[in-house]
Amino acid sequence: MAKISKEEIEEIKQVEGEVMGVSLKEDLQFIQEKEGEEGLKKVEDEMGKLGYPLKFEEIKNFQWYPWYLNLLFLVVAKNIFQWDDETFRESGRFSAKVSIIAKIMVKYFISIRRCFEEAGNFWRKYYTVGELKTEEFNKKERFAVLVLSGVVGHPVFCRILDGYIWQVVAYVAPKEKLKVQEIECVFRGSKIHKFKVTW
Amino acid sequence: MKIKNSQKLIIEQLSDNLEVLEAYAKDLWQFFPLPICHVNPFQVILDANLALEEFLGYKVFELTGEKVDILFVDKRQVQKIYQDIFKKKEILYQEGEVITKTGERKTVSIAARGREDKKGNIIGYYLAFSDISEFKKLQTELEEKVEERTEELQKRIEELEKFRKAAVGRELKMVELKQEMRRLEKKQE
Numbered sequence: 001m002a003k004i005s006k007e008e009i010e011e012i013k014q015v016e017g018e019v020m021g022v023s024l025k026e027d028l029q030f031i032q033e034k035e036g037e038e039g040l041k042k043v044e045d046e047m048g049k050l051g052y053p054l055k056f057e058e059i060k061n062f063q064w065y066p067w068y069l070n071l072l073f074l075v076v077a078k079n080i081f082q083w084d085d086e087t088f089r090e091s092g093r094f095s096a097k098v099s100i101i102a103k104i105m106v107k108y109f110i111s112i113r114r115c116f117e118e119a120g121n122f123w124r125k126y127y128t129v130g131e132l133k134t135e136e137f138n139k140k141e142r143f144a145v146l147v148l149s150g151v152v153g154h155p156v157f158c159r160i161l162d163g164y165i166w167q168v169v170a171y172v173a174p175k176e177k178l179k180v181q182e183i184e185c186v187f188r189g190s191k192i193h194k195f196k197v198t199w
Numbered sequence: 200m201k202i203k204n205s206q207k208l209i210i211e212q213l214s215d216n217l218e219v220l221e222a223y224a225k226d227l228w229q230f231f232p233l234p235i236c237h238v239n240p241f242q243v244i245l246d247a248n249l250a251l252e253e254f255l256g257y258k259v260f261e262l263t264g265e266k267v268d269i270l271f272v273d274k275r276q277v278q279k280i281y282q283d284i285f286k287k288k289e290i291l292y293q294e295g296e297v298i299t300k301t302g303e304r305k306t307v308s309i310a311a312r313g314r315e316d317k318k319g320n321i322i323g324y325y326l327a328f329s330d331i332s333e334f335k336k337l338q339t340e341l342e343e344k345v346e347e348r349t350e351e352l353q354k355r356i357e358e359l360e361k362f363r364k365a366a367v368g369r370e371l372k373m374v375e376l377k378q379e380m381r382r383l384e385k386k387q388e
Contacts, residue, residue, distance in 0.1 A: 093264075097263040098259075103246055106239070107237075108316070109239070171245065171264065172241055173241075
């Protein structure tokens with residue numbers, strides 16, 4: 001079972017900001033899809049034991065929740081199911097497929113440039129902290145650089161974001177050569193999270 | 200504090216309204232008994248309904264993000280559909296063949312309608328399928344039966360023709376013989 005130390009829980013609780021309920025639901029839906037109803041129940045039960053009861057059915061899509069709650073159950077899932085980085089990327093891609101916010105936003109992405117222009121807007125639909133912006137967009141060289149500033153998050157979240165960005169860009173760019181790489185990370189000494197996207 | 204509380208109340212009410220609206224839109228989308236998907240200008244599926252899930256055997260999230268041509272037997276048809284939408288804005292009753300997750304082929308009647316932005320640019324389209332596999336099967340069976348019957352009829356006609364020729368031939372022969380008899384009778388007289 002999950003063995004999260006009190007220190008780790010306290011560290012996660014320090015994460016500021018709020019997240020839209022849809023984000024929690026997307027991540028819990030992934031757990032349900034990947035690990036079944038039993039898996040989802042294990043996570044819910046463990047969250048209850050840790051003192052942060054969470055029920056998938058009771059989450060409201062358009063209500064704000066503490067971001068640390070989202071990160072906490074992801075870490076619980078990691079510990080219960082021994083998920084690796086690739087599974088969290090898969091979770092990010094899944095979220096971008098099922099997300100009501102993504103469905104609304106990508107309807108208007110008629111070019112890859114527009115996709116990157118809307119990055120900030122996209123972020124603000126989900127979070128009350130931080131800022132995501134496109135630092136560089138080079139259509140000719142087929143790359144873009146996204147910078148997420150003002151947030152710490154958690155390493156699992158970085159992988160989820162990898163996957164989410166990949167899937168959103170995949171709606172408008174050929175995915176055969178599409179890559180997302182975090183080239184700077186708060187957990188590797190930087191002050192920001194920086195993602196390079198190539199296609 | 201009073202203002203903050205009333206703002207909080209407004210936000211909560213708006214949030215509840217959004218939930219209701221989202222649930223309504225979701226229910227309506229999932230209700231449609233016709234298999235439908237939403238495709239962007241890059242031919243990527245953005246969304247699909249439950250009916251499409253049941254029709255093709257894929258889960259919606261398995262289709263989302265995939266190129267729409269994975270559904271078609273003839274991949275070129277997708278380009279043709281998109282070109283037609285640009286010209287005519289909508290398509291009705293175009294026949295095609297789709298392929299399910301398990302590899303089964305189904306004949307469908309395709310309908311599509313373009314989505315436009317405020318400037319009138321096509322920013323995607325909705326694609327709907329009607330399963331006409333059974334209808335086509337019946338049509339093929341009927342055509343085969345008609346062909347069979349036509350062949351039978353043709354054979355009968357040929358037989359009758361043979362009989363007619365034989366009968367007419369015999370009649371002519373009898374006329375000839377009668378004429379010969381009269382000639383011989385006259386000669387005798």
